[in-house]
Structure formats: structure tokens, C-alpha cells
């Protein structure tokens with residue numbers, strides 16, 4: 001059999017309706033149709049070509065990005081694309097650009113923190129891209145600690161203006177995407193100072209560049225922070241540095257939904273919580289969870305297809321060697337990642353719902369679910385991005401040597417993805433926020449206030465800290481109720497143990513700092529419980545299509561039992577399960593790998609990714625890996641000449657010297 005036939009053969013083995021699974025993956029038939037149409041549109045447009053991206057110099061890459069962003073905008077207008085279609089187009093164009101921050105943070109910041117009047121003034125211009133904005137919060141000296149930002153906005157009652165200033169080197173804005181070379185405006189976070197009094201960090205709309213010739217306005221120094229990790233990758237983005245030298249803006253450019261400054265310089269706070277100033281971050285963290293499932297599924301698609309094509313060892317009587325996907329070690333590394341991609345997809349859908357719900361409530365001045373929305377977005381952003389970053393690297397290793405080639409698509413995917421563990425909140429810092437929320441929840445138990453939402457299980461803390469797992473045989477681990485209870489018991493016991501340890505400290509903040517490593521683990525346990533429970537909830541829905549639900553049940557079990565195996569120490573040390581039950585879970589996991597094996601190629605086909613989007617020879621749909629690798633090698637600029645440039649200067653003299661020395 002030829003390499004090209006391997007995947008066709010695999011596809012014949014699928015035990016479910018792939019077309020129906022594509023709809024489940026996309027979220028709905030409507031979303032599937034949009035995704036399918038737009039992905040083809042992008043793939044067939046030469047402007048969106050990206051196979052040469054890692055070879056471009058920074059300047060050429062940046063210009064290429066500008067060209068793609070302008071072309072995308074032109075197509076959005078020409079084709080009258082809806083918001084959903086435009087976002088899908090951005091996703092398939094697959095090149096980070098200033099537009100991400102304009103649409104993803106600048107506009108949401110004005111929508112979430114601006115008054116009606118401010119929204120009416122700024123949003124129409126922003127929607128038409130007559131102005132381009134970014135989100136300028138982080139500084140050279142402070143990123144995680146937002147309250148530590150140093151940029152100042154002093155109110156000048158004489159002129160009814162704020163004076164924006166960078167008082168120190170460390171107060172220079174540093175990192176904002178789109179700032180370096182493109183943005184005309186920014187939402188700048190600065191300390192509000194009125195009459196010498198510091199009112200903390202607030203958002204201000206500041207114009208940075210002339211709308212006529214794009215030059216920086218007086219008092220503004222702005223540029224790019226320089227090359228980042230990897231070739232291609234996030235270097236398409238102009239992350240910027242920005243300094244203000246007493247730049248004046250009108251008073252009405254402070255975003256005033258949360259608090260206001262009057263003409264007389266009086267500081268007033270609305271009924272809305274001050275944390276709404278952080279609202280844009282909550283919004284973006286939610287989108288990052290869905291992005292994690294996309295990046296992970298892309299890496300998994302590449303590694304799975306290649307693992308079915310690649311053969312090593314095991315030839316019998318001159319027959320074909322073993323497909324590497326049939327090695328149990330390959331399966332135990334790869335199949336949990338496939339299951340994780342589906343798990344993150346479903347928890348991302350749920351988080352989108354949660355975010356829509358909290359937004360609706362906020363509009364009606366109901367702030368009760370904000371702490372939970374913050375904890376869920378922070379925690380799930382952290383857990384899914386860390387897992388995805390690790391998984392992309394694992395997929396590279398699963399592809400052996402060829403995974404290290406740029407043409408595998410995996411090095412660039414890794415380089416472009418890993419900052420997700422840092423931006424929009426360092427993952428550890430965010431997990432500590434979840435831990436604070438959990439400790440607060442535990443401390444309120446027994447006060448008559450029942451925990452709700454994702455912490456509702458804490459309401460059964462007495463049972464969960466005492467219950468015994470009922471598993472006696474490996475197949476008992478297939479019961480959703482058994483899995484859920486084990487994860488709930490682990491999470492509840494870890495949180496309660498932390499709370500008990502904390503109570504021994506006379507100074508709670510000191511205790512929190514001392515126990516922070518344990519607190520982070522408790523937060524991870526809680527977030528993993530959310531992901532597992534949302535997967536289980538998804539399976540309670542009516543899911544049509546032959547064999548589709550069954551495959552998803554298998555994936556859900558793989559995801560949960562893989563986590564259980566990986567964190568066996570937590571489960572056993574908290575007494576949530578016994579060592580014997582841990583061994584039975586592992587036995588069941590092995591059976592599940594065999595069960596899902598025939599369908600794995602179809603399960604990655606269900607992502608419906610074009611070869612253009614995958615950008616990987618190893619992951620191409622037809623599996624013609626070797627021919628394509630061979631052809632691609634010859635396209636490398638080094639192969640443009642047979643004898644390399646530099647031969648005469650640097651190779652020949654050494655060779656000659658060697659010959660001379662040999663003669664001596």
C-alpha cells in the first residue's frame with residue numbers, strides 16, 4: 001500500500017457519521033456552514049498564502065500582515081460578512097494582526113467601560129475602522145499587578161483636561177499589540193490623580209497618531225518592542241512601547257461607566273463594582289478558551305494523521321511495518337490530547353454562554369455572578385492554555401524528526417501559541433485568583449449562603465470529604481456519576497485542606513503566600529472538575545448521527561481517566577479513590593484507547609480543517625507526506641544554488657588548509 005492510501009483506509013474504519021460530528025464540533029449546522037464556506041474562501045485566495053511565512057524577514061512579514069489585514073477588511077465589506085463570518089475569516093487567515101486588538105480589546109473596552117454617550121461617539125468610528133485602537137495596560141515594570149501601574153492621568157480643572165504622563169522608565173507602556181506601528185488610538189490605563197489624590201487605575205481614550213500622516217502626536221513616543229520567540233509566529237504583531245510627555249486629553253475621554261470625574265473635579269463612583277474596569281480581560285479570557293481547542297485540535301490533527309501514515313519496525317515476512325499510531329505508547333500520549341481538544345471545545349461553548357449570561361445581568365445591574373465569571377474565565381483560560389501549549393510540543397515529539405521541520409507546521413504553531421500562557425494574565429497569577437475565590441467559598445460554608453454555579457458541589461462538602469468511591473471493576477469507571485464524584489471529592493478535599501492550613505496563620509495574606517503552591521493545585525483540581533462536568537453535561541443533550549454520541553462518550557471517559565491517571569497523587573492522597581481504584585482506572589483507559597483507535601482519523605477529519613489552515617505537510621488530508629516533504633525541501637532558499645554562497649570565503653580556505661596540513 002502507498003502512503004497516500006493509508007488515510008483512505010483509515011477513513012473506511014470510522015465507526016460514526018463524520019458529517020454529523022463536524023456539526024457537533026462547529027457548534028451548530030449554521031456555524032458549520034459558515035466555517036466550511038469561509039475556510040474555503042480563505043484557502044483559495046492567493047493573498048492569504050502563508051507557506052512562505054517563516055522565511056520572511058520581520059519587515060516583510062509585517063508588511064505581509066498589513067496586506068492580509070487590509071484584504072480581509074476589503075473582503076468583509078465586499079461580501080457583507082456578518083460579525084460571525086468576519087471572526088471566522090480572521091481565524092482561518094491565521095496570522096496575528098493589529099485588528100485582533102482593535103476588535104478584540106479596544107472596542108470591547110469602550111463597550112464595557114464607556115458611558116452611552118462615549119459609546120455613541122467612539123464606536124461608529126471604530127466599527128468603520130476610521131480609527132484603529134489597542135489596549136494599553138501593561139507597562140515595562142508592571143503587568144500582572146494592574147494596581148501597580150505608574151502612568152498618571154492628572155485632572156487639570158483649569159482646562160477641563162487630563163494630563164497623561166509617563167513619570168518613570170518603568171511606566172512606559174510595553175507589550176500592547178497593534179500599538180507599535182499601527183494604532184491611531186489606545187485605551188490607556190493610568191492612575192487617576194485629582195488634586196493630589198490617587199484614585200487608582202482607570203481607562204482613558206488617547207489619540208496616539210495623526211489621522212492625516214500617521215506620525216505620533218506631540219508628547220508621544222511610540223515604537224515596536226522588537227523580535228519575539230520563533231520565526232514567523234507572533235512577529236506579525238507590532239507589540240509596542242509608548243511614553244507620554246504631559247499629553248492632554250479632554251475630560252470626557254476617561255471611560256466613565258464605573259466612575260466619573262465632574263467638571264469641578266469631583267470623583268464619583270457608580271453603583272457598579274470597580275472590578276468592571278477589568279471587564280475587557282474577562283471577555284478576552286473567555287475567547288482564549290475556545291482558541292485553545294482550535295490550536296490543540298490543529299496540532300492533534302497533524303500528529304494523528306501523520307501517526308497513521310508513519311511506519312516503523314514490526315514488518316512480518318516482508319509485509320508493511322507497524323503504523324506508529326498502533327503503538328500503545330503513541331496512543332497513550334496522543335489520544336488524551338484528542339479527547340482534550342473536544343473537552344476544551346465544549347467547555348469553551350459553555351463559557352461563552354456564561355459570559356453572555358453575566359453580561360446580560362450586568363446590564364440589568366445584577367452583579368451577583370461577576371465573581372464566578374471572573375474565577376471561571378481566569379481558571380479555564382489558565383488550565384486550557386497551559387495544557388494546549390504542552391500538547392503542541394508533545395505533538396511535535398509524536399511526529400519524530402519530521403515534527404521539527406518548519407513544514408510540519410508545529411514549530412510555528414507552538415511559537416505563536418505559547419504566549420497565551422502569559423498574555424491576558426499569567427497562568428499562575430490567574431489560578432491564584434481562582435484559589436482566592438475557592439477559599440472565600442469554603443469560608444462561607446455553613447453561613448447559610450449556599451454555593452451556586454460551578455461551586456455548588458461545595459454545598460455537599462460533608463458528603464464529599466467522607467464518601468468512598470464505589471469502583472470495584474474497571475468498567476465501573478465508565479459511569480459518569482462515579483467520575484464526577486471522584487473529581488468533586490478531590491477538588492473539595494484539596495480546597496478544604498488548604499482552608500484548614502490557612503486558618504493556622506494569624507495573618508491570612510501571609511498564609512496565602514506561604515501556601516500558594518498548594519492553592520494553585522486546588523484551583524487546577526476545581527477547573528478540571530468544571531471541564532469534566534461540562535463534557536458530561538454535553539452528553540446529556542440529544543446528539544444525532546450514527547455513533548456520534550458513543551464516540552463522544554468514549555472521548556469524555558478518556559479525558560477524565562487520563563486526568564485521573566496524571567493526577568493520581570491528588571486523588572489517592574486525598575483519599576478520594578484507593579490505589580487499587582487508580583489501577584482499575586488505568587486498565588479502563590487502555591481499553592478506551594483500543595475502542596477509539598478505529599475512529600481517530602475520522603475524529604480529526606471532523607474538525608474540517610483545510611490543508612491551508614493546517615499549514616502542515618505531515619497533516620495534509622491525503623497523507624502524501626513523503627512526496628510533499630521531498631518536494632518542499634527543494635524549495636528552500638539554501639537549495640537555490642548547488643554550491644552555497646560563502647563557499648569561496650569560508651569553506652574552501654578550510655578545506656585547502658586541511659590538504660596543506662595533511663601534506664606537512
Ligand SMILES: CCCCCCCC/C=C\CCCCCCCCCC(=O)SCCNC(=O)CCNC(=O)[C@H](O)C(C)(C)COP(=O)(O)OP(=O)(O)OC[C@H]1O[C@@H](n2cnc3c(N)ncnc32)[C@H](O)[C@@H]1OP(=O)(O)O
Pocket residue numbers: 072073086087090099100101103104105135137138143144145146147177275276278279281282284287370371374422423424425426429433436
Ligand atoms: C478584521 C476582521 C475582524 C477580526 C476580529 C477579531 C476578533 C478577535 C477577538 C478576540 C481576539 C483577542 C486577541 C487577544 C490577543 C491577546 C492579547 C493580550 C492582551 C493582554 O495581555 S492585555 C493585559 C492583560 N493583563 C492582565 O491580564 C493582568 C492580570 N492581572 C489582573 O487581572 C489583576 O491585576 C489581578 C486580578 C491579578 C489582581 O488585581 P487586583 O486589583 O490587585 O485584585 P485583587 O486585590 O486580587 O482582587 C480584588 C477583587 O477583585 C476581583 N477581581 C479581580 N479581577 C477581576 C475581574 N477581571 N473581574 C471581576 N473581579 C475581579 C478579585 O476576585 C477580588 O475580589 P474579592 O475582593 O476577593 O471579592
Ligand SMILES: Cc1cc2nc3c(=O)[nH]c(=O)nc-3n(C[C@H](O)[C@H](O)[C@H](O)COP(=O)(O)OP(=O)(O)OC[C@H]3O[C@@H](n4cnc5c(N)ncnc54)[C@H](O)[C@@H]3O)c2cc1C
Pocket residue numbers: 101135136137138141142143144145174175176177234239419422423424425426427428429432
Ligand atoms: C505576546 C504578548 C502580547 C501582549 N499583549 C498585550 C496587550 O495587547 N496589552 C497589554 O496591556 N498587555 C499585553 N501583554 C502583556 C501581558 O498581559 C503581561 O505580560 C501578562 O499579564 C503578564 O504580566 P507580566 O509580564 O508582568 O509578568 P510578571 O507578573 O512579571 O510574571 C513573572 C513571573 O512572576 C510570577 N508572579 C507574578 N506575580 C505573582 C504572584 N502574585 N504570585 C506568584 N507568582 C507571581 C509569574 O507567575 C511569572 O512566573 C502581552 C504580552 C505578550 C507576551
